[in-house]
Amino acid sequence: MRNIGIIGGTGPQGKGLAYRFALAGHAVAIGSRSAERSAQTAYELNERLGGGTAVHGTTNAGAAVFCDVAVLAVPYQGFAEVLAGLAPRLEGKTAVCCVNPLGFDRQGAYGLYVPEGSAAEQAASVLSGSAVAAAFHNVSAVRLRDDDGPLEDTDILVAGDDPDAKEVAMGLAAAVTGRAGVDAGALRNARILEQLTAVLIAVNKNYKVNAGIAVSGLAPGARDRAAAA
Numbered sequence: 261m262r263n264i265g266i267i268g269g270t271g272p273q274g275k276g277l278a279y280r281f282a283l284a285g286h287a288v289a290i291g292s293r294s295a296e297r298s299a300q301t302a303y304e305l306n307e308r309l310g311g312g313t314a315v316h317g318t319t320n321a322g323a324a325v326f327c328d329v330a331v332l333a334v335p336y337q338g339f340a341e342v343l344a345g346l347a348p349r350l351e352g353k354t355a356v357c358c359v360n361p362l363g364f365d366r367q368g369a370y371g372l373y374v375p376e377g378s379a380a381e382q383a384a385s386v387l388s389g390s391a392v393a394a395a396f397h398n399v400s401a402v403r404l405r406d407d408d409g410p411l412e413d414t415d416i417l418v419a420g421d422d423p424d425a426k427e428v429a430m431g432l433a434a435a436v437t438g439r440a441g442v443d444a445g446a447l448r449n450a451r452i453l454e455q456l457t458a459v460l461i462a463v464n465k466n467y468k469v470n471a472g473i474a475v476s477g478l479a480p481g482a483r484d485r486a487a488a489a
């Protein structure tokens with residue numbers, strides 16, 4: 261079991277992932293700019309988990325110190341400052357980035373230009389002492405919160421250049437879907453995973469759903485074999 265620090269853990273995505281990770285037996289620190297806000301979020305999650313202390317609230321810096329795996333779940337706006345502040349504390353650790361750099365206009369959501377190519381590649385560039393993977397971009401916070409069991413109709417696509425970080429993220433995916441994540445190639449593919457969320461947001465609007473991604477054609481057990489390899 262891992263110590264997971266959620267950077268930006270008071271938002272819907274961080275909170276939903278924290279719930280799933282704690283339910284799977286991991287120890288979770290909710291990070292925030294406000295220790296008071298994260299304490300409230302931790303309290304709510306522990307209540308929902310039936311009591312106990314699996315989740316605790318702290319600052320983003322505190323979550324970075326506590327964790328062996330940080331999940332980056334802040335908005336892209338403000339991401340650069342958050343990364344710069346955390347870099348020394350995340351040295352030698354794994355960071356999993358689920359940040360989607362999206363803008364919104366009258367036509368809906370669209371991918372923002374990121375000089376490094378993607379938020380995850382930006383994270384890898386700033387967190388040069390950490391192993392970075394990209395995951396959880398295409399899973400809806402609403403489903404993380406509201407669905408009772410594992411999201412069995414959903415795959416978590418994982419991109420990364422560091423095999424260990426990728427394996428960690430593929431393993432953590434099991435806390436959400438009940439099975440390992442799908443290896444989606446190099447970290448540069450994170451730009452596609454991030455921008456794909458604009459498509460899902462359009463689908464959500466058009467069909468009044470919380471759409472996700474499922475990969476067809478994989479043999480039973482293939483995901484778990486890939487994660488273990």
Ligand SMILES: NC(=O)c1ccc[n+]([C@@H]2O[C@H](COP(=O)([O-])OP(=O)(O)OC[C@H]3O[C@@H](n4cnc5c(N)ncnc54)[C@H](OP(=O)(O)O)[C@@H]3O)[C@@H](O)[C@H]2O)c1
Pocket residue numbers: 267268269270271272273274291292293294297298332333334335336337338339342358359360361396397398399400401402
């Ligand atoms: N929502 C989804 O369904 C979903 C799905 C997939 C991926 N994502 C991605 O996951 C990330 C988090 O999504 P979210 O919907 O949970 O976002 P959010 O609610 O807008 O933000 C998450 C948390 O980040 C902190 N935060 C906000 N602005 C900040 C800033 N300028 N600098 C530092 N921290 C800031 C806030 O916590 P404090 O005020 O407590 O510090 C906030 O509760 C985003 O990058 C999003 O693209 C979201």
